[in-house]
Amino acid sequence: MGSLLTTTLEAISLLFSGDAELWSIIGISFRISTTAILIAMIPAILLGFTLAYANFPGRRIFISIFNSLLAVPAVVVGLTLYIVLSRQGPLGEWKLLFSQTAMVLGQIALSFPILVAMSHTAFQSAEIRAWDTARTLAKNPLSAFFIIMREVRFGLFGALLAAYGRIIAEVGASMMLGGNILNSTRNIPTAIAMETSKGEFAQGIALGIILVSMAFFLTMSLQYMQGRGKISND
Amino acid sequence: MTKMLTNKPFMHIQFSHINKSYCKKRCGFFIKKSQAKVIFNDANIVLKGGQCVLLTGSNGSGKSTLLRIIAGILKPDCATITTGSKSLSWKKANKLIRQQVMYLYQEPYMFDGSVTRNLEYALNGKKFSSHSVNQITRALKWANLEHRADTSAKCLSGGERQRVALAQAWLKQPSVLLLDEPTANMDKASRQATEALLLKFKERGTALLIASHDVKHFHQTMDKQLLLENGHIFEIGDKTNNISLFPHSSKRQA
Numbered sequence A: 001m002g003s004l005l006t007t008t009l010e011a012i013s014l015l016f017s018g019d020a021e022l023w024s025i026i027g028i029s030f031r032i033s034t035t036a037i038l039i040a041m042i043p044a045i046l047l048g049f050t051l052a053y054a055n056f057p058g059r060r061i062f063i064s065i066f067n068s069l070l071a072v073p074a075v076v077v078g079l080t081l082y083i084v085l086s087r088q089g090p091l092g093e094w095k096l097l098f099s100q101t102a103m104v105l106g107q108i109a110l111s112f113p114i115l116v117a118m119s120h121t122a123f124q125s126a127e128i129r130a131w132d133t134a135r136t137l138a139k140n141p142l143s144a145f146f147i148i149m150r151e152v153r154f155g156l157f158g159a160l161l162a163a164y165g166r167i168i169a170e171v172g173a174s175m176m177l178g179g180n181i182l183n184s185t186r187n188i189p190t191a192i193a194m195e196t197s198k199g200e201f202a203q204g205i206a207l208g209i210i211l212v213s214m215a216f217f218l219t220m221s222l223q224y225m226q227g228r229g230k231i232s233n234d
Numbered sequence B: 001m002t003k004m005l006t007n008k009p010f011m012h013i014q015f016s017h018i019n020k021s022y023c024k025k026r027c028g029f030f031i032k033k034s035q036a037k038v039i040f041n042d043a044n045i046v047l048k049g050g051q052c053v054l055l056t057g058s059n060g061s062g063k064s065t066l067l068r069i070i071a072g073i074l075k076p077d078c079a080t081i082t083t084g085s086k087s088l089s090w091k092k093a094n095k096l097i098r099q100q101v102m103y104l105y106q107e108p109y110m111f112d113g114s115v116t117r118n119l120e121y122a123l124n125g126k127k128f129s130s131h132s133v134n135q136i137t138r139a140l141k142w143a144n145l146e147h148r149a150d151t152s153a154k155c156l157s158g159g160e161r162q163r164v165a166l167a168q169a170w171l172k173q174p175s176v177l178l179l180d181e182p183t184a185n186m187d188k189a190s191r192q193a194t195e196a197l198l199l200k201f202k203e204r205g206t207a208l209l210i211a212s213h214d215v216k217h218f219h220q221t222m223d224k225q226l227l228l229e230n231g232h233i234f235e236i237g238d239k240t241n242n243i244s245l246f247p248h249s250s251k252r253q254a
Ligand SMILES: Nc1ncnc2c1ncn2[C@@H]1O[C@H](COP(=O)(O)OP(=O)(O)O)[C@@H](O)[C@H]1O
Pocket: B022, B023, B024, B039, B057, B058, B059, B060, B061, B062, B063, B064, B065, B066
């Protein structure tokens, strides 16, 4: 176990020495996941909002569908998209498999149900009275929507963080759809999996440090914001 | 503010043939006729600018339901809205009534943030001009909430919340203001403060419709008293003869 310490030190020096390969992997990871969240965010929040306040037939069924989609394993999402994008698949002509675009698509599919389910919960935490009041005060439905977004902002931040946390650390779908190609589709989780299987722990640990510190940072900033919200309520 | 309003013609709006029933089972695909509970059966109501109408009726008679239909929040089975020379269905008139009619809940909802921020929401996002800052200051003063300007609105008492909601309405300047049990659970001082503010709306030319079972609390404000019973609206008194009708209405409430 003595080697664990040396490997960790090696990992830290790798991070601080600005190892080009390592930082390219980190950059790819954040770029892909941020793109996916930014694309999924707007339709998912609108859908969560609609499911919370609109009254249409089949609303409850929709809510259960999105809640059950949360439980679908990432590999299954990866497999489904793989079949769709593979050469014989319906979208095979687009030649997207093993590209960053395919990974973005996979991460959108993974984050969408979380974003919908959690933003639905967030909107529901403000009662229907809040929406009706916003509607009577604001000049049009869009500005009423922004008033409600502000009202439930902590719930929405929580949804974004949970979704980001899931997709940036996920191996299965990234591996299947991206193919772990260096400088193109190799991201943090696929790199960790590969380096570990080769027995090279230093890079894996360095990347792990990045993921864990990011998770800490995001959670802490959310809690900080929520804390400030509480204080202003006193 | 009052000067601005004199340009606006006083509203005269009629809601006729209001029909509404609630379905007992909300999500059932096959709702039997017998399961639907009829709340309104061809009811009519007229609202005029500067006039205060008091809507009475026992609990569960449909007062809140009527107010929500008039405010455009709740869809009736059918209703015709006549204003000026135009006659429209509820759905067609929805945009118009959403602009002209404002509905205040019994317990007004306060958004997260200061009282000032809650008032800003009533100004349609024009909050950054110095004119709106002025308007908000005046509205705070008008509702006697100056000392509460920076307090979190969620921490206010019931009476103060009511006054914030009334100040929002004052800024928003609707033609019709609907109030659902505005003085329920209030002490005498808060009730009097609310009534004083309601009188100012009347002076401004707003049409007021108040749902309440405390007839005696709106003695000074009210011009006309309506009774809601079995899905119909009856006119049971006006300012001149309402006293003789008190026993009548209290009997029905019992
Ligand atoms: N959303 C709803 N679904 C089904 N029934 C309702 C609903 N809202 C109100 N009701 C029923 O309609 C009747 C009238 O309610 P309401 O308008 O709140 O009366 P009031 O305000 O005069 O007390 C009551 O019997 C109530 O149970």
